[in-house]
Amino acid sequence: MKTLSSAHIALIAVCCGYLIAPMGLAAVNVAIPALAADLGATASEVGWLPTLYMLGSVAFMLPCGKLADRVGRKKVYTAGLILNLLTTALCAMANSVESIIFWRFVQGIAASMIFATGIAIVSSVTPFDRRGKALGIVASCVYIGLTAAPAMGGFVTDLMGWRAVFYIQIPLLSVLIGFVLIKLKGEWKGDTESGFDWFGSLLFMAFSGALVFGLARLPQVEGWLYCIGSLIALCLFIFHQDRSRKPLIRLSLFRESRVFSLSLSAAFFMYASNFAVVFLLSLYLQYIKGLSPSEAGTILLVQALCMAIVAPVAGVLADRFQARIIASAGCILVAIGFVLLTLLDQASPASSVVIALLVIGIGFGLFSTPNNSAIMGAVRQAETGVASASMNLARTIGNLLGMSLVNFLINRLLGDIPLEAAPQAQLMVTIENAMMLSLVLVVFGIVVSIARGRESHTG
Numbered sequence: 001m002k003t004l005s006s007a008h009i010a011l012i013a014v015c016c017g018y019l020i021a022p023m024g025l026a027a028v029n030v031a032i033p034a035l036a037a038d039l040g041a042t043a044s045e046v047g048w049l050p051t052l053y054m055l056g057s058v059a060f061m062l063p064c065g066k067l068a069d070r071v072g073r074k075k076v077y078t079a080g081l082i083l084n085l086l087t088t089a090l091c092a093m094a095n096s097v098e099s100i101i102f103w104r105f106v107q108g109i110a111a112s113m114i115f116a117t118g119i120a121i122v123s124s125v126t127p128f129d130r131r132g133k134a135l136g137i138v139a140s141c142v143y144i145g146l147t148a149a150p151a152m153g154g155f156v157t158d159l160m161g162w163r164a165v166f167y168i169q170i171p172l173l174s175v176l177i178g179f180v181l182i183k184l185k186g187e188w189k190g191d192t193e194s195g196f197d198w199f200g201s202l203l204f205m206a207f208s209g210a211l212v213f214g215l216a217r218l219p220q221v222e223g224w225l226y227c228i229g230s231l232i233a234l235c236l237f238i239f240h241q242d243r244s245r246k247p248l249i250r251l252s253l254f255r256e257s258r259v260f261s262l263s264l265s266a267a268f269f270m271y272a273s274n275f276a277v278v279f280l281l282s283l284y285l286q287y288i289k290g291l292s293p294s295e296a297g298t299i300l301l302v303q304a305l306c307m308a309i310v311a312p313v314a315g316v317l318a319d320r321f322q323a324r325i326i327a328s329a330g331c332i333l334v335a336i337g338f339v340l341l342t343l344l345d346q347a348s349p350a351s352s353v354v355i356a357l358l359v360i361g362i363g364f365g366l367f368s369t370p371n372n373s374a375i376m377g378a379v380r381q382a383e384t385g386v387a388s389a390s391m392n393l394a395r396t397i398g399n400l401l402g403m404s405l406v407n408f409l410i411n412r413l414l415g416d417i418p419l420e421a422a423p424q425a426q427l428m429v430t431i432e433n434a435m436m437l438s439l440v441l442v443v444f445g446i447v448v449s450i451a452r453g454r455e456s457h458t459g
Helices: 006-039 043-071 073-093 097-115 118-125 128-160 163-167 169-183 198-217 221-243 252-256 258-274 277-288 293-320 323-342 350-376 381-413 424-451
Strands: none
Touching: 006 043, 006 073, 006 097, 006 118, 006 128, 006 163, 006 169, 006 277, 006 293, 043 073, 043 097, 043 118, 043 198, 043 381, 073 097, 073 118, 073 163, 073 169, 097 118, 097 381, 118 128, 118 350, 128 163, 128 293, 128 350, 163 169, 198 221, 198 381, 252 258, 258 323, 258 350, 258 381, 258 424, 277 293, 277 350, 277 381, 277 424, 293 323, 293 350, 323 350, 323 424, 350 381, 381 424
């Protein structure tokens, strides 16, 4: 029997981690109505559940990427899996929505450790001419996790309650941790000479935290002050990184490569548009259309299933053709899907949601892998950890912005009304406004994706 190479073992380890992490996120989104009813959560508290998860992921993404380059990508990846296991168990045992919100924030930190290092590990052991295919497989695993999550979360919630959505992840994470510790040999590092930028890390955390809390409190004066503070922290972070001898990210990367900077920008806009879709459509299908969690979950798997099928094909195409052509075509399909979602109303059949998610899923599958391959191909081998973290940072900041905007709409239009008591008309207006915002973000993504130019790969 042929033994697996280190590249194959690394790919299996990363793919499994990228399967489980999004599964936990999307499955919990489907279980939120049951969780809210059991713990008496208000609409605004429910909005914080995915938002603070994303905050934890964003705030620690760059520090974890830099730390992985210094101490070892496998070490940080494994530590992220262990922390994810612990926080999942604590969420399952929590007796208040406040406790779950806190542990979801910590779980977001664990996600940053996993996603900042996984692609860097795969890129470190995969030959250049097969990198697009490998990244396509990784992307497909993320989407398979997202595909399984809504249906799994819905059925598990129906059968055993919302806590089981957390408990079911524990054995999966335990097996994966054992596999990584026993089978994944070796270590991969990048820049081991420079020190760790603690001040830059604190500035970036201040920026992301102030942005989230500021958007949630707009248009109050407190919200504007937070947003101004966020902008100041971001400017200080950029100023500090440009002059630091040990930056978290070398900002000259953005000036050296148009492909790198614009591919990250495209990822930011596309993921900002898409992150809140499962959360919002879960509310739409359960509260407005009256479907059960399992029925809603089955419908919501359509988008991720299409992404899982299309992503590997797009990865192979990215090894042969210009990424911007394939990725930009995907962006246009996503825009068409969001146009269909903006037309939803209380009388729309569930099949309208299925058709829109089908189009968005195909579009996102075409966009993500070529875009990721373009990013990783634009940097030096020693900086793949930071590039991987930057790529995931663009995704998670986009996710965070998208969810923060939704959180703002929920606070403005629904406020502290218990979610199950919220008037359908107000909930529908919230969903309609959110879908329109998403469409605007996709249009920006199309423009940036087309403008990136031809790729030139760095060895």
